[in-house]
Amino acid sequence: MSDITEPHLMVNGTKFTIDDSWLGESLLYTLREQLGLYGSKNACEQGECGSCSIMFDEALVCSCLVLTGNAVGREIQTIESLAPDGSLSDIQQAFVDVGAIQCGFCTPGLLVTIKDFLESNAEPTDLEIREAISGNLCRCTGYGRIVEAVRVASKASEGTEETLNDND
């Protein structure tokens, strides 16, 4: 109960006090409007489009469907955690390189989803990629360059492993 009277959120490894918030707000609203973390996007706010995807402990969730009150004490990772020191992650770099970005509104949610996906499936087939991102709607790209970016990023991580093996 002390969390409720003095609530805080752990987001991207930082502790935020949210005493100014209403715990009935969606986590998406709190992240964006209270904490100023605008990277997670509000495209449907009913869990259909994936634009607000975040990691909630170990689970990929739509932050629009999580009540802020339920997020107290959980580990939250948002798009802002993907390039913490300013250097892009492999999947972010692949999006830039292969032209997977147009308007960019779906991009943060997709990147969080794909990062999670590649951690569990390092060498996906195209159909597996398409299934993995089928919960993230994109209206601009037709998904072709996004699938290509996942291919490139999965190869990039393969490359990293090989380099490590070589060093061994």
Added chain:
Amino acid sequence: MTTIESHKVATDSGVGVSAQRPDAIPKVTGEFVFSSDLSSQNMLWGRTLRSPHSSARIRNIDYSEALAISGVHAILTATDVPGKNLFGLDHPDQPVLADDIVRYAGEPIAIVAAEHPEIAAKAIGAINVDFEILTPLVDSEIAITAEPIHPEGNVIRHLEIDYGDPNASGEVIVEGTYEVGMQDQAFMGTESGMAVPSSDGSVDLFISTQWLHSDRNQIIEALDLPEDMVRLTLAGVGGAFGGREDVSMHVHLCMLALHTGRPVKMVYDRNESFLGHVHRHPAKIWYRHHANRDGRIVKVEGKIILDGGAYASTTSAVLANACCFSTGPYNVANAQIEGWGVRTNNPPCGAMRGFGNVQTCFAIEAQMDKVATALNVDPIELRLRNALKTGDKIITGQTITGAAPVKEVITSLAGHPMPEPAEDNLLARPGGTGRTSDQKHIKRGIGFAVSIKNLMFAEGFDDSSEALCRVNDGAVAIHTACVEVGQGFVTLVQQIAEEVLGISDIEIIPADTSIGSAGSTSASRQTWMSGGAVLKACEAVVKNLTEQIEREEGVKFQNIDGTLVSEDGATTIPIEEALRGRSLEEKVVHHHAPTFPLNEKGQGNAHVSFAFAAHRAVVDVDQELGLVRVIEIATSQDVGRILNPLQAVGQIEGGIAQGLGLAVLEELIMKDGVIQNANFTDYLLPTALDTPPIEIASLIEEPEPGAPFGAKGIGEPPTISSTPAIVAAIRDATGLDLRRVPVRPEDIALE
């Protein structure tokens, strides 16, 4: 042609390479600021009360209870609109806030500003409107002769095209009626923005839109303010596709901000977004094609009704496109076309990618397949025999003077290899992992379609764009009011400036109303119009620079591939180097060649330029279940010249996905004028599993005279003929007639 030839083909920079988007990194880190990400100290949240009825009289609005809610700062209605309570993209016919009548379900009635969005929502719920519910007019055909629902009448435009011999007849006659459902742009970033008032009574509006100056001109009329008191700045746009061409929350935000003296932010939720912008016009189309045994189309008769919904928006222009291109990319000597754009109590319809050509292309291409069957000719051969080429006339009597590689797009696509049979994977079957589709019931079908799209505004509209190029000691800044919606104009700005000036570090000044209009980011026009303006502004800087150097050196100089070379050959200075230490600034307005209105017979040089595309769809269908999986779409497109290959591919793939949506998934379902599925659970956008790999068979680069670098706009053609190609493929697999899009499971399984 001189424009094209005077520019080198870049090898590693400038125009023609896959340059990286300048906004790519902020977009992948989440730092890019969209209009919904704006915030300000002391900010209030706005919200709109909308009519639940498609036709009703407002007897009374009582908001006393709502205004008493703690945290509510303003509730405004029609009586609070300071200026004219009318706006409209083509002409003002739509109330900013409904006065005594509501004409569509979703029409704004009152607006609220409150401390928190939930308080604003609570206040909206506490406003009591006493409606007298009327019977809505929802049938577009009946609307033509029905009692007017608007002072301007129900027929927004009636257009006839009378071309060639009306008595011409063919040896074979094929007739058909077709219907197109209401598609939505469904951009991912909903309408949003923020208005910030100033103490002098002026206001700044930060907004996602497609055309800042058109917005501004409509806002000042409603606010009764002079032009300089309403300043618009583009805020990050999360897609548009035509749906942001009309004013939505713009006036509401300004009214609330000026009334409360505080910044006000609004973000439509998805439901409100579906209600808050125009849609693609639903269409009813009848065609009679006359053809001869030699495979030539002799005459086309057509009647086209577009449902414009309650207000005009761009219905007139959409109808013109539907009619002018109602015979497709074919050389047809005789045509009798009649079109109506009508008013109903359905939601207003206006611009969406493809703009009128989508509707008729679906019907034309179905007719072409029927003609091919009737003549026992291969459908691709029939299209080749009738394909338009440079020098041919379209049915408005206008001669195509630019590139028209219709045969080339058809033949290059026809020769492209077919996809392999689908792997036996549940995910790859029609219906996906629903696991209900049985492999032995799946039939494969192939369909082919070709399209024409006019580029830029038409019918005499003075279409222009202004650009500024400023160089300060080698640092370049470019300013236009051209709206970046995701298509990558900002990348092209950098490429064009680098091409001319040889400098790669280009600052793009945010688009706003402090510079002249760029026109709308629509009609596949911004590469030509604002790209052209940027090119001319940069060239004007080089000209000015050359003159300065000539004065200093006392000798004439010539620009040879980015290097200024003196007449005597003794001095050569790269432009990049010559710009160092100098301050130069040039502003130019770029126009395209003039166009003219259509006469009473629908004749005239109304259009600037034309682009063509062909699509081939391969589908798997489980006919018993009515399930379709699109296996592959292949395409060839007439592009003039590719300025950025990666961005070109992005436009083509994305456009095709929207065409697929109209073919098999997307429709706003109406009941008595009320949208039944205004959310992403029930309005089905194509996912990555619904969208197949796109094969680009060929991009035909035949430079377009008069176009900067010879480049044609490429955004719309992918959306136009992909839809009919998919439906043709479903017909091929099932043998069904399928005269309506989207094709629904019941259209296949229950026929």
